[in-house]
Amino acid sequence: xxxxxxxxxxxxxxxxxxxxxxxxxxxxxxxxxxxxxxxxxxxxxxxxxxxxxxxxxxxxxxxxxxxxxxxxxxxxxxxxxxxxxxxxxxxxxxxxxxxxxxxxxxxxxxxxxxxxxxxxxxxxxxxxxxxxxxxxxxxxxxxxxxxxxxxxxxxxxxxxxxxxxxxxxxxxxxxxxxxxxxxxxxxxxxxxxxxxxxxxxxxxxxxxxxxxxxxxxxxxxxxxxxxxxxxxxxxxxxxxxxxxxxxxxxxxxxxxxxxxxxxxxxxxxx
Amino acid sequence: xxxxxxxxxxxxxxxxxxxxxxxxxxxxxxxxxxxxxxxxxxxxxxxxxxxxxxxxxxxxxxxxxxxxxxxxxxxxxxxxxxxxxxxxxxxxxxxxxxxxxxxxxxxxxxxxxxxxxxxxxxxxxxxxxxxxxxxxxxxxxxxxxxxxxxxxxxxxxxxxxxxxxxxxxxxxxxxxxxxxxx
Numbered sequence: 189x190x191x192x193x194x195x196x197x198x199x200x201x202x203x204x205x206x207x208x209x210x211x212x213x214x215x216x217x218x219x220x221x222x223x224x225x226x227x228x229x230x231x232x233x234x235x236x237x238x239x240x241x242x243x244x245x246x247x248x249x250x251x252x253x254x255x256x257x258x259x260x261x262x263x264x265x266x267x268x269x270x271x272x273x274x275x276x277x278x279x280x281x282x283x284x285x286x287x288x289x290x291x292x293x294x295x296x297x298x299x300x301x302x303x304x305x306x307x308x309x310x311x312x313x314x315x316x317x318x319x320x321x322x323x324x325x326x327x328x329x330x331x332x333x334x335x336x337x338x339x340x341x342x343x344x345x346x347x348x349x350x351x352x353x354x355x356x357x358x359x360x361x362x363x364x365x366x367x368x369x370x371x372x373x374x375x376x377x378x379x380x381x382x383x384x385x386x387x388x389x390x391x392x393x394x395x396x397x398x399x400x401x402x403x404x405x406x407x408x409x410x411x412x413x414x415x416x417x418x419x420x421x422x423x424x425x426x427x428x429x430x431x432x433x434x435x436x437x438x439x440x441x442x443x444x445x446x447x448x449x450x451x452x453x454x455x456x457x458x
Numbered sequence: 459x460x461x462x463x464x465x466x467x468x469x470x471x472x473x474x475x476x477x478x479x480x481x482x483x484x485x486x487x488x489x490x491x492x493x494x495x496x497x498x499x500x501x502x503x504x505x506x507x508x509x510x511x512x513x514x515x516x517x518x519x520x521x522x523x524x525x526x527x528x529x530x531x532x533x534x535x536x537x538x539x540x541x542x543x544x545x546x547x548x549x550x551x552x553x554x555x556x557x558x559x560x561x562x563x564x565x566x567x568x569x570x571x572x573x574x575x576x577x578x579x580x581x582x583x584x585x586x587x588x589x590x591x592x593x594x595x596x597x598x599x600x601x602x603x604x605x606x607x608x609x610x611x612x613x614x615x616x617x618x619x620x621x622x623x624x625x626x627x628x629x630x631x632x633x634x635x636x637x638x639x640x
Contacts, residue, residue, distance in 0.1 A: 192637040205485040231500040250600030259613035260588035
């Protein structure tokens with residue numbers, strides 16, 4: 189998502205091509221080509237210019253609704269909807285997995301090309317976190333380019349938010365609570381699912397304040413404070429690698445398997 | 459003179475087709491692109507509408523002239539009959555077919571480069587409309603992914619399913635123009 193005005197002029201964009209599976213858009217006003225993933229002009233009169241990023245919250249609709257009960261949602265085009273297949277409800281992950289990967293990964297790549305990762309970039313430093321890792325621990329703490337970050341996933345395993353975990357200048361450590369931002373069965377919305385009302389999902393280890401999925405402290409000494417949100421991308425490893433070739437990768441500590449120390453019990457002397 | 463015109467017509471047709479074919483065939487999904495490829499494809503794309511039009515004029519004009527056939531047909535060698543493919547009628551038909559094909563090919567690429575073929579596959583959204591969160595039951599379930607933004611005091615959600623199809627949505631909120639992309 190980008191602010192589409194530069195030098196006081198509004199630019200209107202159209203799909204214009206593709207560059208290693210990330211699309212290119214062209215603005216009507218100057219005919220410049222812009223890369224979708226980073227909002228940068230790659231060819232044309234405005235080459236090198238950068239669109240201003242509007243951070244997006246990429247979460248399940250049920251989760252988004254909790255924070256924005258009076259929000260507005262883009263309506264589908266009735267003609268395209270009528271055509272049935274075009275907007276087809278599909279698990280996009282499964283569909284994309286069927287397509288060939290064309291970009292080559294360097295040797296010794298830590299992930300398979302189609303591993304889903306949460307990618308963060310801070311001041312040009314990029315780091316990737318395997319989604320499976322995040323799903324297993326629900327909360328990941330790290331430092332990227334000196335910035336202490338907190339990555340938290342909802343129960344659906346795909347609604348992810350990233351925060352700067354500094355409050356009043358100090359970096360907090362967080363743990364996940366047994367509560368969760370759960371999408372559960374319930375009456376009322378299409379598909380019979382509805383989101384559970386806000387429950388604290390995090391607790392900080394400094395003050396034991398409770399924090400919800402929107403990064404707001406709901407109890408404790410920090411009640412009322414909000415963590416600053418950071419943008420992230422949830423995508424395939426090969427895609428992230430193409431645009432961040434020098435990306436770091438999160439490697440969680442794992443105990444090294446040691447050989448079992450077998451105690452030989454000598455036979456008793458008969 | 460005719461020979462020169464033939465060369466010109468062929469050259470124009472090949473130029474037109476090449477100028478359009480190169481960007482079209484290199485910028486495709488599931489093919490890798492390099493900076494070099496894009497640096498070549500971009501100017502070709504920008505030039506194509508004008509270049510193809512000029513080529514079309516040359517090809518069409520040249521074809522109309524060449525179709526009329528040579529003023530003086532080649533002299534018959536004495537005492538010999540012409541091979542079938544040298545018969546004037548056959549040559550005339552062959553000329554006609556070739557010239558028609560060249561005009562058609564040039565015409566097609568002249569038209570094609572003025573289309574946005576990417577938008578054939580992914581129609582842009584003609585009218586950008588929004589509904590309240592409560593009015594989404596008919597097209598959106600709670601576990602579908604959306605991209606939520608806050609602009610100028612407004613909270614807006616763009617379902618990924620729709621954005622994966624349209625790819626680009628242009629809109630304006632107050633004085634802030636925005637392009638939503640996926």
